Amino acid sequence: MKALVLTAKKHLEIKDYDQPTVKPNEVLVHTAWAGICGTDKALYNGLPGSANAVPPIVLGHENSGVVAAVGSAVQDFKVGDRVSVDPNIYCHKCFYCRTSRPELCEHLDAVGVTRDGGFEEFFTAPEEVVYHIPDNVSLKAAAVIEPISCAAHAVDLLELHPYQTALVIGDGFEGQLIAQILKARGVKEVTLAGTSDEKLANNQKHFGFKTINNLKTPKAIKADTYDIVVEAVGLPQTQEQAVEAASRGGQVLMFGVGNPDSTFKVNTYKVYQKQLKIQGTFINPYTFEDSIALLQSGDVDPLPLISNILDFAHVEDFVSGKLKGVSKAIVKVAGEEA
Ligand SMILES: NC(=O)c1ccc[n+]([C@@H]2O[C@H](COP(=O)([O-])OP(=O)(O)OC[C@H]3O[C@@H](n4cnc5c(N)ncnc54)[C@H](O)[C@@H]3O)[C@@H](O)[C@H]2O)c1
Ligand SMILES: [Zn+2]
Ligand SMILES: [Zn+2]
Known part of the structure; x- marks a missing residue:
């Protein structure tokens, strides 16, 4: 064979x-x-x-x-x-x-x-x-x-409610799947942020997600806005963006795999003030x-x-x-x- x-x-x-x-x-x-x-x-x-x-x-x-x-x-x-x-x-x-x-x-x-x-x-x-x-x-x-x-396990780690809005940063296969599962699990609105106009348009068409091209319009990701934020890229800049984008009481899920040596900056006052949960997920x-x-x-x-x-x-x-x-x-x- x-x-x-x-x-x-x-x-x-x-x-x-x-x-x-x-x-x-x-x-x-x-x-x-x-x-x-x-x-x-x-x-x-x-x-x-x-x-x-x-x-x-x-x-x-x-x-x-x-x-x-x-x-x-x-x-x-x-x-x-x-x-x-x-x-x-x-x-x-x-x-x-x-x-x-x-x-x-x-x-x-x-x-x-x-x-x-x-x-x-x-x-x-x-x-x-x-x-x-x-x-x-x-x-x-x-x-x-x-x-x-892997996407299903990640979503299992979140506490989900129908009133929530969700942002997924990363329009790779996993980010696109996580967006679908969040929708299936009943959150009110799902936004997908990525870098490919084609993939984003495909997701808008097939699944009705709101979309943001994160390279062309990075400011479209508003700070302190989303109840659920999933980072599915694995880069420090998108990890920082994810923590920023979480609203008060927000949950940030770090799905992307970073380089083993990389770190990202986090405003610790905001973690306190927004009572954030920052969660990793593995397999x-x-x-x-x-x-x-x-x-x-x-x-x-x-x-x-x-x-x-x-x-x-x-x-x-x-x-x-x-x-x-x-x-x-x-x-x-x-x-x-x-
Ligand atoms: N936690 C787990 O168990 C688990 C399981 C599988 C994959 N992963 C990790 O999740 C991440 C995504 O996996 P994938 O298979 O979708 O990979 P992928 O390479 O297909 O997707 C990454 C996506 O991120 C996009 N991207 C790059 N820069 C961006 C930016 N600034 N803003 C928004 N999007 C940006 C790319 O365009 C690409 O579509 C990877 O880091 C992967 O290693 C984790
Ligand atoms: Zn795989
Ligand atoms: Zn064992």
Whole structure:
């Protein structure tokens, strides 16, 4: 079978691999689609994602496919089932796992990061992280359940009320998904601030969001205005802007991943005076079922956001940053189209 292997930092090679065999607790997935994101860029460049990727490794933590074999101890899956795999495998033993915060697990194992993932025709995963896909959800949409699940976890950390207004800074795939989930969770009004007129217009058209082009009209983000502010870029200037934009009693969610050495300035008097909550968010603890439900109901629709379909040979264009203007790229691997 074909596998796209990260053989060394900044080196991707298409190789012929033997099809993996399953352990008793594992499912073999015939990969249909694999999403690709900024985490893959980091791993390609030798930086950590949720964990370190040590070459040779097959990336692909966002994926969908069809079950091709099951191990002897697998109970809830059979050959032919349509599935998506949550990449994050928790140890269930450490302090964080045992205090119901598995996302903070000290021994996180991750499909497509620490073990081979979806950029190969067949990959394996333990049954505990495999999820069934409902009939009305396509495998193409199912490939992005993982990024939806990170957005869903982030929104879970907010205290939401119908009277609230929300601002999402960042018109990347995640910012666009967070905006959809906030709307689905019933906040009064959602504004999306980004840098791409095309993406912003697309969001206005499909989802009715108010939009701000943050480079052309940065002053359009008013200070002390939004009950909920989500920063989904990861730069100090947008992080500062996020804290500024929060109203009294506001909640600021720092979703964007900053450079490990970067810091941002915050007016501590304003944190006191506005009684702000500033919250970080990390990955997707058990938010796959909610994400599947959001897809099934149509409350989240990722398909209008998918801009690029790649094959293995063009993945490097994306991770090396050569491909510009991407809203979301997914890789057609093999298996069914549906
Ligand atoms: N917390 C988590 O669990 C988690 C999970 C996935 C991704 N992330 C992080 O979230 C961030 C967004 O992810 P993504 O997949 O959407 O990435 P992305 O690269 O697709 O999106 C970033 C977006 O920010 C926009 N942007 C840049 N400067 C801006 C500015 N000044 N104002 C407004 N928008 C600006 C860019 O145009 C781009 O659309 C990244 O930092 C990523 O690492 C966090
Ligand atoms: Zn991802
Ligand atoms: Zn653990």
